[in-house]
Amino acid sequence: MVASSIQTLPKDRPLVYRHVLWTRITHWVWAISLFFLLLSGLQIFNAHPALYIGDQSGFGFDNEVLSMTAENTDTGPKGYTRILGHSFDTSGLLGLSQASGEPAARGFPAWATIPSYQDLATGRVIHFFFAWILAVTLALWLIGSVLNGHLSRDLAPRVADVRNLQRDVADHARLRFHHQRDYNTLQKFAYAGVLFIVFPLIVASGLAMSPTMDTVLPWLPELLGGRQTARTIHFLMMLLLVGFFLIHIIMIFAAGPLNELRSIITGWYRVDHPSGDEDQPARRA
Incomplete structure (x- = not known):
């Protein structure tokens, strides 16, 4: 169904600069980090499933x-x-x-873990290495996004987004996409949920499971309901991230993979003509 609905945009439609370099770099750092975090995390889980x-x-x-x-x-x-x-x-x-x-x-099966054989020590080393990369990159992204206005301008949902939510859900269900520079309503809510709910809970629950952090943040495990609850929260947030990733990939293919990938690699994104304006310049910043 998705493959038959993949959209291609005429080349005479305008290109806009959608993603600055810093956004593109952090996107790919997160993608690589989350890949290794997921597979090494399943290796750790297998030690006590x-x-x-x-x-x-x-x-x-x-x-x-x-x-x-x-x-x-x-x-x-x-x-x-x-x-x-x-x-x-x-x-x-x-x-x-x-x-x-x-x-x-x-x-979990061998093909879903890093390393593929049971090795808790190696899994933990890989997991903690990429966990710190993810946490540091997230903190730097947050600081940069506040300073350059990306957070408030592009990601923060507004009242108009709430009013438009039902229509946007219906459009996505019909695989009807509007190619614009700004994020659509569902994108804003999805990205905000991942960046400000899922990621913080993953980091907090990960720290709560660490005996090393007991002396630094002794109140954190109790705040999350106990160390075992923190482990369960960590696992559930991982499932949400996997679900977000799968939907994200499906939407990329449905909306036009070449256009979507170009925007996150080069920054340039081909958009629809504004209604009634077919003579818009071919490129604008």
């Missing part, structure tokens, strides 16, 4: 919200994912998957 609510976990607690396990059955080993007490057979993907041609009991 279960999530809980509260500060502690173990046999004396009934606070599990998710787990991935493998069990021997009459028909052979099977993998199960248990969510809030409900079990699902996820053999071949979660709980039990193939590794070197043999069934292996592990949360």
Whole structure:
């Protein structure tokens, strides 16, 4: 459905300078960082593929919200994912998957983790390295966006965006896109949610799980509901980011991949002619 709806824009439509260099650099730094953070994070999760609510976990607690396990059955080993007490057979993907041609009991499969074999120490080194890159880049981006007005001018949702939300949702559902320099309503809400809710919660929950940070921020785990709750929040925010990424890629292909990629690589974006103005100059800043 999406492939048949990919839009191509006539070359006589104007080009506008949509993304400054700093925005483009941070975009790609985040993309690379999140790729390694996701796969190394799944490696860390596999060391104990279960999530809980509260500060502690173990046999004396009934606070599990998710787990991935493998069990021997009459028909052979099977993998199960248990969510809030409900079990699902996820053999071949979660709980039990193939590794070197043999069934292996592990949360996520080998192809979804860095490194592919079980190595918690290496996974943690990679994860923390890219976590600091992401956090520092995010802080620098925030400072730069405040100083150059990008935050208030382009990303902050306005009253008009709230009023336009229903129509924008309907347009996207019909794969009907308006190519403009400014972000549309859904983009503003999506980017604002990722930048100011998901990213901060990922950073905060990551710090709350670190024993090293206990002496610096001893109140943080309690603020998030306990260290195990922080781990669960970290995992849920990861799922939201994966969902955002998948939708982001689908929208790029649906709206015209060459135009979208050009804007985030070169900064230049081809837009629709303003209504009733087909003689607009070919390029403007």
